[in-house]
Amino acid sequence: MSYLSPPEFAGKMIDAGESKVFMSTRDTLIRATMAGAILGLAAAFAVTITVETGQPLLGALLFPVGFCMLYLLGFDLLTGVFTLTPLAWLDKRPGVTPRAILRNWGLVFVGNFAGAILVAVMMAVILTYGFSVDPNEVGQRLGDIGEGRTVGYADHGAAGMLTLFIRGVLCNWMVSTGVVAAMMSTSVSGKVIAMWMPILLFFYMGFEHSIVNMFLFPSGLMLGGDFSVMDYLVWNEIPTVVGNLVGGLTFVGFTLYATHARTGAARPRPAAKPAEPAEAAEPVEPSAAEQTKVG
Incomplete structure (x- = not known):
């Protein structure tokens, strides 16, 4: 069967986390850069579909194509390594230490950011013909997203910051579920179907994903969004990263590890009741016909 049971994929989660910690700097950066670039393209794709069709659900429905591609290619997102x-x-x-984990997180962050920025610049060039004309409708939408999801939170003060943080938590609850879902199956179709569902949910609900935002907000700045780099860092990226970390670890990584990899001791079963002895059968009198036959 292509489906793996929870204890089986929990073991794969631990093995994957160990392999990422010991991956070379070169490979970690390459894989993280490509992951950030592909996810940025997927975000641009989803925004374009939403603008041109007027149907946000359609954009969200097709956004997971990028997530599925990058994970099938073995690339890494910060949200995934946070969890694994x-x-x-x-x-x-052996050898897995907090310092080694932080090294991995730092390298993946740098790679994801580099890939997302690269695609942001490319898309800004495309949408403005090399910055020679005003951005088209898709470019204007990217600018509006960046403004609404930075200054928009800042307008609400502490309540806005709390909302941003919780959206980050909920986001990586779903995204890390998608990462784990890819381990539930050994077939490509099974992996894609399992990944698609939670990623569709997070994108349509407007949760905050630190890597998607590495594309959306720099591209928004280049396309005329009315917010600053400091707005982006303070009122989106930093709280989103913290929320993604908390959400992935709390609701996916630690939870699955605790209940499937380190399962609690089973409760004692009640002792079976001893079987009652069967009553002796009473002798059956022969019928009159049998008595006559015997006689």
């Missing part, structure tokens, strides 16, 4: 690498430390894998 600490499990190898919890499992006491």
